[in-house]
Amino acid sequence: MPDMQWWREARFGMFIHWGIYAVAAGRWKGEFVPSLGEWVMYNGKIPVEEYEKLAGQFNPVKFDAEEWVSLADRAGMRYLTITAKHHDGFAMFDSPSSEYDIVDATPYAHDVMADLAEACERHGIKLCFYYSQAQDWHHPGGEGHWDRADNWHTKTVAEEEFAAYLEEKAKPQVRELLTQYGPIGLIWFDTPVAINPEQSQSLVDLVHELQPKCLVNGRVGNEKGDYSSLGDNQIPRGPVKGDWETPATINDTWGFKVDDENWKSTETLLKLLVDLASKGVNYLLNVGPTAEGIIPPESVRRLEEIGAWMDVNGEAIYATQPNPWPWEFEWGRVTVKPGPSGKLFLHMYEWPGCVSIAGLCNTVTRATLLSDPDAELHVAQTYEPQAKLHMLSVDLPAECPDEPVTVVQVEFEGELEVDA
Template identity: 55%
Template sequence: MPELLIDIPSTFVERIERLAAEENESLEDMAMLLLRRGYDFAVTRPEVEPDRSQRPGARSDARLDWWREARFGLFIHWGLYSVPAGVWKGRDWPGIAEWLMYRAEIPVQEYEKLAAQFNPVKFDAKAWVSLAKRAGQKYLVITSKHHDGFCLFDSAVTDYDMVDATPFKRDVLKELAEACAAQGIKLGFYYSQTQDWHHPDGDGNDWDFDPAEKDFAGYIEDYVKPHVRELLTNYGPIGIIWFDTPKGISEEQSRSLLALCNELQPDCLVCGRLGNALGDYATAGDNRIPEEVLDLDWETPATINDSWSYKINDHNWKSSVDLIRKLVDIVSKGGNYLLNVGPTGEGVIPQPNVERLEAMGRWLEVNGEAVYGTQPGPIQGRADLRTTSKEGVIYLHVFDWPADGQIRVEGVAAQGARLLAGGAALPVEVSSGALVISVPEEAPDEAATVIALR
């Protein structure tokens, strides 16, 4: 059997040792058992977990109409973790960079010192929002507070924030709110309501704080809710509150957070990671795309490389072709695509992100009518194409261009067909019960060529 060496934090080893002793197992056997259970859990998890699903009645809620129309949004992961960028004390830590504090079990007092180094002098809210607009994205969600507990906004609840703890001393969320309003982009705030590795009563940090002594209910009431109140009071109209990792949060706590959001801004949507199946729309797992159409309003949050926040050694960039096809795949099944960038500690969105988003924007300039405001099309389950529909038009998004110059689709009737790229009409006929569309020898678009059927 091949050997695999894994570097495990000492506190986690201690927990495995205690569990092994309780179960009368060796440390090696217990580690293998946990690894197998973790693997089984990972591969059997549904794309949309039940506790992150859509609340009853939301499917017909008109407050979601703008979001259903939008289909494509920009996610931004930015915070103190953007400074070390995945490297701590000379070591390039594996995994996503915004989890560095957790993976390296960095003590709060050490991690806090990053605030003095966080001085993003190149931050330009107008430029960030302009990029989203050029990409064809209709809404923007940014990490107001991630699991490390640091707040990007000026808070009266804590001094562990952008204005009070960093040399930058600017409320970047206020600047983004102004830029979004000026450029017609809906603004949303990600907020980690359960995990907070800085707060002694938040979930997750067991290397500084004893879990048995945590007052999680007090944390929700006295820390999370005042933060949510600030976010929904001080920054104008907010489109979305994007909660995350609802582990351990009770249904009562989820309901009370939903009620608070509804009280402060009735039109603000709350995503499925509120927990306990109470979100206004469902949230799929990270980078997860369902295999088929779901009878839900749902969204896939996804990365352009591997890490969500900036990671200096992560160069595993997805191609623009891949990203466009993922957008099409998601929309063809009734979902939204929330695609992420991770700016640097200086406030710069890396150029590979910019290039790919701009390429997606150019594709959407031509093919946007087949994406925005569409519903799943009638043809599902084919590898070579996807379909969307809107106002009596069926859109074929062709991935694999036919070598024989003909696309055959069954179960669809149409009088005519046209390419969205250039608008040329295409001959159609019915043969052996299938609609046959004659197409040019070369595909007009490498990523996805769209044909409108009417």
């Protein structure tokens, strides 16, 4: 059976978009190509034979798997998902079924995925692979070729050609990913385009056959998979039902693009992590390394700052459930760990001096700050019989000790009961 428990508890993962498109870095023949770095072949309308030459220039001599995985670990990320093959069709691993890969087609001639597998095992981080199952701009049977239609999501390949591509390339490479690198946490498929329900299910079955605990995300297509993916950078309006994940960027692009300096602040990223956790959604936050193998320092700094916050407040993110109230609070967000001795976590964006919550029926036994667990906060609980209203008030210290988000931990007795 697929193992959902680790994924539900993880809440926070690293996405890595890395491929030979990093050589172009958003440029082609001296001109900037609009949109995303990893889409330079499509948006730049680059012929296959010209794009292939980027492989000969890809030599990431500064790549250090330990450095990358250590960064994910320090950031508090519990899983790492890297592009094994993006839409350009280039395999970033040693693929026996294709010579269009990092070992056979680049001067680097080394399998970076093997290094990442070892580093992830050392750090206790789940290694996961992104694989573009439908779009493949290199294989004639793949979808999404820029010279066949005005948009990538239009079906352009005959059914028999696409079926042949799946059998000749996609399935063999998925098999390789699941048999060459030890236990894999999940396979992250993307943009199903013209794939039919039977083909989507066959990919799910292949993954589960080779590694029964390995998860498959919902972008395998046709409402298949073990959990669902929201849109890129999408934030739901409220708590969601079921298992969901949001893939998100630190700047605008996924793959490295030299002119993208639109970096989100650490505060923005941290509040997105908190907001998504409060809605029951995992946060898969992307980095786009350079062609040399360097994660941009702007990304490193932000992830380390998030990690410093997680070192103190991670309990309010990992293995939590979403806000049980049918509304959000002006002062911040709520996550919960239910149980015989449950905990509410109040993520304070603002610092009002006293925070009040209506509708908590349980008896509160203690309230503290996660950043100062030995100092108990004053708590008052009241009940108004006529209004049938339970009120909880927690007095906060005069000064906010842990910006930009301070977490108040409220411990309560019994199974969580909210009257709202």
